Amino acid sequence: xxxxxxxxxxxxxxxxxxxxxxxxxxxxxxxxxxxxxxxxxxxxxxxxxxxxxxxxxxxxxxxxxxxxxxxxxxxxxxxxxxxxxxxxxxxxxxxxxxxxxxxxxxxxxxxxxxxxxxxxxxxxxxxxxxxxxxxxxxxxxxxxxxxxxxxxxxxxxxxxxxxxxxxxxxxxxxxxxxxxxxxxxxxxxxxxxxxxxxxxxxxxxxxxxxxxxxxxxxxxxxxxxxxxxxxxxxxxxxxxxxxxxxxxxxxxxxxxxxxxxxxxxxxxxxxxxxxxxxxxxxxxxxxxxxxxxxxxxxxxxxxxxxxxxxxxxxxxxxxxxxxxxxxxxxxxxxxxxxxxxxxxxxxxxxxxxxxxxxxxxxxxxxxxxxxxxxxxxxxxxxxxxxxxx
Numbered sequence: 001x002x003x004x005x006x007x008x009x010x011x012x013x014x015x016x017x018x019x020x021x022x023x024x025x026x027x028x029x030x031x032x033x034x035x036x037x038x039x040x041x042x043x044x045x046x047x048x049x050x051x052x053x054x055x056x057x058x059x060x061x062x063x064x065x066x067x068x069x070x071x072x073x074x075x076x077x078x079x080x081x082x083x084x085x086x087x088x089x090x091x092x093x094x095x096x097x098x099x100x101x102x103x104x105x106x107x108x109x110x111x112x113x114x115x116x117x118x119x120x121x122x123x124x125x126x127x128x129x130x131x132x133x134x135x136x137x138x139x140x141x142x143x144x145x146x147x148x149x150x151x152x153x154x155x156x157x158x159x160x161x162x163x164x165x166x167x168x169x170x171x172x173x174x175x176x177x178x179x180x181x182x183x184x185x186x187x188x189x190x191x192x193x194x195x196x197x198x199x200x201x202x203x204x205x206x207x208x209x210x211x212x213x214x215x216x217x218x219x220x221x222x223x224x225x226x227x228x229x230x231x232x233x234x235x236x237x238x239x240x241x242x243x244x245x246x247x248x249x250x251x252x253x254x255x256x257x258x259x260x261x262x263x264x265x266x267x268x269x270x271x272x273x274x275x276x277x278x279x280x281x282x283x284x285x286x287x288x289x290x291x292x293x294x295x296x297x298x299x300x301x302x303x304x305x306x307x308x309x310x311x312x313x314x315x316x317x318x319x320x321x322x323x324x325x326x327x328x329x330x331x332x333x334x335x336x337x338x339x340x341x342x343x344x345x346x347x348x349x350x351x352x353x354x355x356x357x358x359x360x361x362x363x364x365x366x367x368x369x370x371x372x373x374x375x376x377x378x379x380x381x382x383x384x385x386x387x388x389x
Contacts, residue, residue: 041281042290044096044149050290051110051141052089055082056303057134057295063306065128070310073318074325077120077240079310084113085138086307092145099275104268107145108229114139115233118343119200120240123326127341134292135343141290143350146229148282151271152222162218165270169263170221173228176260177208180231184208187242187249196326200238207231214354223354225264230352232257243323287346 042050059082062068070079088110095103117135147153162170184205191197207227214220235253242250284290295303314322 036286037283040284044278047141047145053292054134054138056300057292059303061130074123074322076312076314079312081117083307101268111142111146111229112233115230116236119237137290140288147350177211180208194327197241204234220354223352227352244320
């Protein structure tokens, strides 16, 4: 009998071990993921320098590729986003030196422009890894700046319940996203055969629904402020996918997101920040490398000047041409991270910890028990990256 009991116990242990290996719980997966630190650290100033070098490296490689000529209509959206990132990094640099709120606004806008970049990169049909790799490092640096050196991170560290003002701002944002969902529904009814646009509308819809359905908690509010960067970037990016016949059912993105910016600016102006936190080095996770070594300081300035001086505005005819071409272009059917021509990766969801479990949600439905697929927070346990404040 004793031997039988021992055998049964062994079988149970084997079954448990197999279950742990083949079907890890979220807590186990989270512990595995958050432990992967690269050993490298960086301050806000260093991360800005990395971002500028990564951008310069990307521009340098893109300029050397004749297929990415900025004068070609389908490439102009990519170069427009590049120009926006260069502008915001320069503004962030000035804001950092002055220790002013422009730093926070510029990093938020840079992350929006980087999301736009990833979407409009698909229009170029390019698979140039020399452009994609530094673009990902650029995204990593901006994501860490956004989640580790932000007023959201400082507010996360402070903790507590949402204030009445924060609750009111949150409800305003939720109402804005409900309105956006209504506009998406109308356009989806007409654009059903446009595979690339429908993919984009689904991505925007998924992110907007996360905000609308989010609980009224501090974690969800701060995650929403991060998520708005992504939603805005998707709107700017997929704006080039809207056919002429559907324009009346869509939005003028610049005008539409102005009220969103007002809510964010209000949050930034109210929250105080300990500027000494800018000099504290934060961890950089494995797989989120930011260091770039193939460009000199003089090249950084030269590539920055090139991006700034390019004429990338599109005529109405060019916009119509690009939107029509993507309808039948099989290469422009997704911006997912598993595509070999994509600039997406897990760090794109940094900070979006809606449920407060310390892991980025990555747009997944967390009630299904599946693992979150967003990247880690750039080195922190508090959902929005290291406290940074």
